Amino acid sequence: MPRPLARYAALTGYIELGRTLGIDSVRVLRDAGLDPAALNLQDRWIPAAAVARVLELSAAESGREDFALKLAERRRLSTLGPLSVSIREEPDARSALKSLIRYQHMYNEALRIRMSERDGLTAVKVSIELGEPAAVQQSCELAAAVVHQLLRGILGDTWKPVSVGFTHARPADDSTYRQMFAAPLVFDHDFTGIITYTTDLDKPNRLSDPLLRSYAQQFLDTLTAPEDPTTTTRVRELVELLLPTGRCSIEQVARSLGVDRRTVHRHLAKSGQTFSSVLDETRAELASRMASGSRYTFTEVAEMLSFSSPSSFSRWFHQQFGVSPREWRRQTSADGTHTEAARDAVT
Known part of the structure; x- marks a missing residue:
């Protein structure tokens, strides 16, 4: 449980x-x-x-x-x-x-x-x-x-x-x-x-x-409804919590939920999800938000999202959104665009 x-x-x-x-x-x-x-x-x-x-x-x-x-x-x-x-x-x-x-x-x-x-x-x-x-x-x-x-x-x-x-x-x-x-x-x-x-x-x-x-x-x-959050919701929240710690793995999420990894996979499959898909969706949502503002450097964003280097983060970001993180930040700060693009990337 x-x-x-x-x-x-x-x-x-x-x-x-x-x-x-x-x-x-x-x-x-x-x-x-x-x-x-x-x-x-x-x-x-x-x-x-x-x-x-x-x-x-x-x-x-x-x-x-x-x-x-x-x-x-x-x-x-x-x-x-x-x-x-x-x-x-x-x-x-x-x-x-x-x-x-x-x-x-x-x-x-x-x-x-x-x-x-x-x-x-x-x-x-x-x-x-x-x-x-x-x-x-x-x-x-x-x-x-x-x-x-x-x-x-x-x-x-x-x-x-x-x-x-x-x-x-x-x-x-x-x-x-x-x-x-x-x-x-x-x-x-x-x-x-x-x-x-x-x-x-x-x-x-x-x-x-x-x-x-x-x-x-x-x-x-x-x-609210008197129901417990779904396993998918809990996994998504734990992924967001664990990513900046560098310990975001299916094993760590399963331990936090008090179950084994197979149980996590089984519950996610019921909603048509996998751990990798939840991880990618959550990471893309966080990346779009962090890249839009100036609070974090791109090196810090890469570290918080558990990428091995800023260059690997930049390549992944370009694959997700079609532009580099720097260009994303420039355009977002200029005219507030990309809201729809970010939504499409994580759905």
């Missing part, structure tokens, strides 16, 4: 936080197989395991067990992207949480949020399921902080949980935990999550505008 993906938005504010804590954020991202230059592409899908690894490495290198909580302090509801539109307009806290749970796959496929009610209390439990052995303490705490911030935003600053639980031992310095949650903390707990009074969840959402509720739901429904 393919390994779960997450959006780059999960790392919003990461570079800035790393800088303040004295760690080399760019190196950590690269060590986890991620492209630091793509961090601002918040809607791009990446392996959820890579996100978890970035958080764990950062906590270890900074010596801050509260790293994920410090990252959460830099987030806003809007970090959830289109999902924030629906949540903001739900009538009460319960509906907002259910919306978050229903559409959590839009944000992070590894995230699991569950609600259970008993004796007037509601437990909101969070977990991360990567499909492989890996440390997830930081990822779970980031998710718990997101839930807490959501409820605080809906119910107001006077709301406080009954308690907040963590599956790990109490850290030597728990001041960030106490400051963020302002509630009794239970460490070595059987789950990571928040317990609140059930009646709190029935309180109205102070952010909601009833006139916009129907529109917000319709808007969200146009952006």
Whole structure:
């Protein structure tokens, strides 16, 4: 079964936080197989395991067990992207949480949020399921902080949980935990999550505008269906992610998806594709985009697209588009042409 993906938005504010804590954020991202230059592409899908690894490495290198909580302090509801539109307009806290749970796959496929009610209390439990052995303490705490911030935003600053639980031992310095949650903390707990009074969840959402509720739901429904991304889509996104690292191979893509290469070939064949065709299409799309602007030199473009030399990139580009990369850039900057040519080359 393919390994779960997450959006780059999960790392919003990461570079800035790393800088303040004295760690080399760019190196950590690269060590986890991620492209630091793509961090601002918040809607791009990446392996959820890579996100978890970035958080764990950062906590270890900074010596801050509260790293994920410090990252959460830099987030806003809007970090959830289109999902924030629906949540903001739900009538009460319960509906907002259910919306978050229903559409959590839009944000992070590894995230699991569950609600259970008993004796007037509601437990909101969070977990991360990567499909492989890996440390997830930081990822779970980031998710718990997101839930807490959501409820605080809906119910107001006077709301406080009954308690907040963590599956790990109490850290030597728990001041960030106490400051963020302002509630009794239970460490070595059987789950990571928040317990609140059930009646709190029935309180109205102070952010909601009833006139916009129907529109917000319709808007969200146009952006997503409750289905997993196709294997072809995942392969294409992983190819785009891995090309700049020089490790873009069918074996590496298969490992990222948690399957063997034959399974990847079989799924691609169902949609009339091969790994080579997906690689060529993605490379052509990236090449046309990079050659159109002046941000990268052609040598850099060749390296980012895993060509052995600038000359081999130039020959390949001419075969794809009928002009050299230099001529493409000159003409594109002059009159904005080639949009159709680029589209034809990758279809």
